[in-house]
Amino acid sequence: xxxxxRVAMVVAFALAAMLSSPPAAAQPVTVxxxxxxTVLVDGVVNPGEYAGTFTDTVTGxxxxxxxxxxxxxxxxxxxxxxxxxxxxxxxxxxxDGSNIIIGYVLGPATVISDEYGVGLxxxxxxxxxxxxxxxxxxxxxxxxxxxxxxxxxxxxxDAYDIAMRTGKTFSLLxxxxxxxxxxxxLHTTASAGSFILERxxxxxxxxxxxxxxxxxxxxREAGNVTLVARLLGDxxxxxxxxxxxxxxxxxxxxxxxxxxxxxxxxxxxxxxxFLSPGPFRFVARFEGDLEYVPAEANAxxxxxxxxxxxxxxxxDLAIRAVIFATLAGVASVYAFVVVQILLIRRVGVGxxxxxGRRNGNKADRG
Amino acid sequence: MAKIVVTPLEKTVMLALVRPxxxxxxxxxxxxxxxxxxxxxxTVQLREGLIVxxxxxxxxxxxxxxxxxxxxxxxxxxxLVSAILRVTNAEWRKPITRLAEAITVFALVVxxxxxxxxxxxxxxxxxxxxxxxxxxxxxxxxxxxSFYLTGSLLYLYLPLIxxxxxxxxxxxxxxxxRRWLYTRLAARWQGxxxxxxxxxxxxxxxxxxxxxxxxxxxxxxxxIFGMTLRVGWHSTIFGPYFVxxxxxxxxxxxxxxxxxxxxxFHLEDIIKPIHFRNLGLMLLALDIVLIYFTLSEYLTASYxxxxxxxxxxxxxxxxxxxxxFWWMVIGGLIVPAVFIAVTKAKxxxxxxxxxxxxxxxxxxxxxxxxxxxxxxPQTPSxxxxxxPSWVEWSILAGAIAGFGLLLLAFxxxxxxxxxxxVAEKAPTPIPQPTxxxxxxxxxxxx
Numbered sequence: 001x002x003x004x005x006r007v008a009m010v011v012a013f014a015l016a017a018m019l020s021s022p023p024a025a026a027q028p029v030t031v032x033x034x035x036x037x038t039v040l041v042d043g044v045v046n047p048g049e050y051a052g053t054f055t056d057t058v059t060g061x062x063x064x065x066x067x068x069x070x071x072x073x074x075x076x077x078x079x080x081x082x083x084x085x086x087x088x089x090x091x092x093x094x095x096d097g098s099n100i101i102i103g104y105v106l107g108p109a110t111v112i113s114d115e116y117g118v119g120l121x122x123x124x125x126x127x128x129x130x131x132x133x134x135x136x137x138x139x140x141x142x143x144x145x146x147x148x149x150x151x152x153x154x155x156x157x158d159a160y161d162i163a164m165r166t167g168k169t170f171s172l173l174x175x176x177x178x179x180x181x182x183x184x185x186l187h188t189t190a191s192a193g194s195f196i197l198e199r200x201x202x203x204x205x206x207x208x209x210x211x212x213x214x215x216x217x218x219x220r221e222a223g224n225v226t227l228v229a230r231l232l233g234d235x236x237x238x239x240x241x242x243x244x245x246x247x248x249x250x251x252x253x254x255x256x257x258x259x260x261x262x263x264x265x266x267x268x269x270x271x272x273x274f275l276s277p278g279p280f281r282f283v284a285r286f287e288g289d290l291e292y293v294p295a296e297a298n299a300x301x302x303x304x305x306x307x308x309x310x311x312x313x314x315x316d317l318a319i320r321a322v323i324f325a326t327l328a329g330v331a332s333v334y335a336f337v338v339v340q341i342l343l344i345r346r347v348g349v350g351x352x353x354x355x356g357r358r359n360g361n362k363a364d365r366g
Numbered sequence: 367m368a369k370i371v372v373t374p375l376e377k378t379v380m381l382a383l384v385r386p387x388x389x390x391x392x393x394x395x396x397x398x399x400x401x402x403x404x405x406x407x408x409t410v411q412l413r414e415g416l417i418v419x420x421x422x423x424x425x426x427x428x429x430x431x432x433x434x435x436x437x438x439x440x441x442x443x444x445x446l447v448s449a450i451l452r453v454t455n456a457e458w459r460k461p462i463t464r465l466a467e468a469i470t471v472f473a474l475v476v477x478x479x480x481x482x483x484x485x486x487x488x489x490x491x492x493x494x495x496x497x498x499x500x501x502x503x504x505x506x507x508x509x510x511x512s513f514y515l516t517g518s519l520l521y522l523y524l525p526l527i528x529x530x531x532x533x534x535x536x537x538x539x540x541x542x543x544r545r546w547l548y549t550r551l552a553a554r555w556q557g558x559x560x561x562x563x564x565x566x567x568x569x570x571x572x573x574x575x576x577x578x579x580x581x582x583x584x585x586x587x588x589x590i591f592g593m594t595l596r597v598g599w600h601s602t603i604f605g606p607y608f609v610x611x612x613x614x615x616x617x618x619x620x621x622x623x624x625x626x627x628x629x630x631f632h633l634e635d636i637i638k639p640i641h642f643r644n645l646g647l648m649l650l651a652l653d654i655v656l657i658y659f660t661l662s663e664y665l666t667a668s669y670x671x672x673x674x675x676x677x678x679x680x681x682x683x684x685x686x687x688x689x690x691f692w693w694m695v696i697g698g699l700i701v702p703a704v705f706i707a708v709t710k711a712k713x714x715x716x717x718x719x720x721x722x723x724x725x726x727x728x729x730x731x732x733x734x735x736x737x738x739x740x741x742x743p744q745t746p747s748x749x750x751x752x753x754p755s756w757v758e759w760s761i762l763a764g765a766i767a768g769f770g771l772l773l774l775a776f777x778x779x780x781x782x783x784x785x786x787x788v789a790e791k792a793p794t795p796i797p798q799p800t801x802x803x804x805x806x807x808x809x810x811x812x
Contacts, residue, residue: 255595333575340568344561348554
């Protein structure tokens with residue numbers, strides 16, 4: 001194992017430990033769209049240079065960015081003179097599978113590395129057999145702050161980068177160190193959030209994708225099926241990396257089941273367990289992208305009644321026992337009351353039998 | 367032959383039975399006309415089907431189910447007010463318990479009718495018995511309402527027995543039908559110690575039992591909604607939220623009914639401002655609890671910012687239901703609370719106005735529980751439109767009028783004041799009994 005790899009692992013572990021707590025449920029930050037992009041990657045972030053800027057409240061890192069639907073230009077200013085890093089990952093993921101851009105400024109030299117999150121590590125793409133896909137890079141230090149600027153393609157095609165698409169949410173990692181100009185020292189502060197790439201407002205999707213939905217497996221109470229949604233473009237070719245949302249309509253209402261991304265064959269898969277027998281109507285939905293309009297598909301699966309004990313049989317039994325015990329208790333009190341009424345009638349003397357019609361109610365005499 | 371002697375209390379109550387007055391008949395006529403119109407609207411629905419309503423596949427529960435929940439709510443007036451106050455031995459309750467118990471029975475009858483109307487095909491009600499599964503919250507509701515109605519009838523009948531015996535013994539001889547009716551229903555009551563002991567035992571058992579039964583009814587009604595996965599319904603506090611709202615609207619209905627009966631039958635000496643004040647203060651306390659529940663419900667839904675929750679809340683707060691929602695919050699919760707708090711419930715008029723506002727607000731609240739949730743799509747779709755048709759509005763008017771009609775008809779045949787309990791309350795015998803004037807034949811015509 002090379003020294004740089006070990007160093008990267010230490011840094012990665014520290015970053016992962018810091019970020020291991022669930023990220024706060026905040027709204028994704030939007031990366032604005034602009035064309036043409038006028039950013040000059042020179043190591044200095046000038047006011048108005050980027051279309052979007054925000055300061056992370058946890059780390060104090062100021063992030064400036066913009067994209068033109070092809071490349072992403074980023075400038076980060078950390079409140080220290082040590083290393084700084086930013087990570088772009090799949091939504092909900094912290095490091096594993098993230099594209100991490102990390103670097104520092106040491107004297108006249110600026111180091112900015114394209115790395116990839118592997119478990120709790122981050123390793124240079126080149127070290128994994130990939131490419132360094134940073135198109136432009138520059139850095140500077142001034143007034144106790146470090147500025148790193150770089151430009152990367154939204155979709156590099158490298159297996160060790162993530163393909164970023166507009167309209168989709170990704171996770172965002174930020175970290176820096178106050179003084180250490182290396183890639184090994186534990187960060188001073190780190191944070192996690194999410195971002196979304198703004199769509200090109202001038203680009204209106206017109207193409208129509210076809211979406212199919214089917215269930216693989218035998219629909220049966222307490223059994224599983226795999227819901228398979230297949231997304232094809234208007235050219236008949238599968239659309240990969242598209243998000244498909246799955247829903248179900250049941251007798252107790254509809255609900256969101258989950259989302260899955262289409263693979264190279266255009267298939268998105270989701271497992272579903274039937275808790276009761278009967279018909280279930282599933283809906284798969286593709287929200288569309290820059291080229292394709294949304295598409296939807298339905299499928300109704302009829303789950304057969306289980307021949308074995310139902311998954312709900314225990315609770316069924318408990319519910320029945322509670323209901324019948326309660327009803328029996330209430331009914332017995334009602335019966336007691338009715339008996340009291342009958343006894344009142346039995347004890348009393350009917351009008352005209354002994355005391356006459358008007359002599360009945362002694363208690364009400366004035 | 368012994369002379370029939372009636373106390374002033376009995377005279378006042380019996381006069382309400384035999385001489386209800388001109389306004390009674392005017393109001394009964396108006397209510398009957400509204401009910402007749404609603405019956406016509408229902409025949410249209412029966413003939414044409416539910417297509418004459420605005421109910422469709424997306425919004426299948428609308429005005430009818432909202433009104434069902436509302437009436438089941440106000441049915442809590444009687445039983446809870448009467449039973450809780452009886453268990454706690456609150457003496458001031460006695461003049462108003464009968465009215466409260468009658469409200470319970472008739473509200474349940476009207477509420478249950480709304481579900482049958484909502485079915486579209488009333489013959490399918492039998493399917494509930496034939497095919498209903500005990501795991502279903504709707505079956506629980508069917509069972510609990512049936513039990514509640516049975517218990518409420520028993521609880522209405524039990525304290526009626528001594529009064530029926532009084533009427534049996536003291537009604538003029540020419541009122542044959544009434545005497546026959548009261549004789550049949552009075553269970554040979556003679557006021558014997560053994561009979562009193564039996565009555566007290568039965569009343570004690572029912573007063574204790576009917577409280578959990580009543581609570582269970584509205585809890586189960588809330589579970590019809592809460593057991594689903596729908597946004598706005600799937601809430602753990604729906605049970606207590608519904609129960610508190612039910613008692614709240616039940617007390618408001620009791621106050622309105624008290625004011626009407628008091629005025630109509632000249633019962634000012636029996637139903638006194640203190641009764642309005644006590645119920646008004648109970649209304650205020652429940653109002654504050656309901657404001658708390660409402661805040662908790664909507665804050666919990668809004669804070670996480672789930673997409674569907676946000677869409678549903680947007681419909682309520684600023685969307686097509688905003689005017690109703692804010693009317694409910696301000697006009698149905700805040701204004702009545704302020705009204706009662708400022709007047710300290712010392713003004714009968716203020717309490718009655720607050721009660722009317724509360725009931726309007728609570729009906730709107732029931733509508734807002736049912737309709738906006740159904741309008742919010744569970745799968746990607748547009749907001750479903752719904753505005754009740756003339757048939758639905760007519761049947762709603764008929765339901766309210768029918769409730770009033772049943773209550774006033776009850777007051778015509780049965781004493782609206784529990785005479786024996788009020789008499790027991792009096793520390794000394796009621797002085798100067800006076801003979802009841804013999805009513806004219808027309809007045810006692812059955």
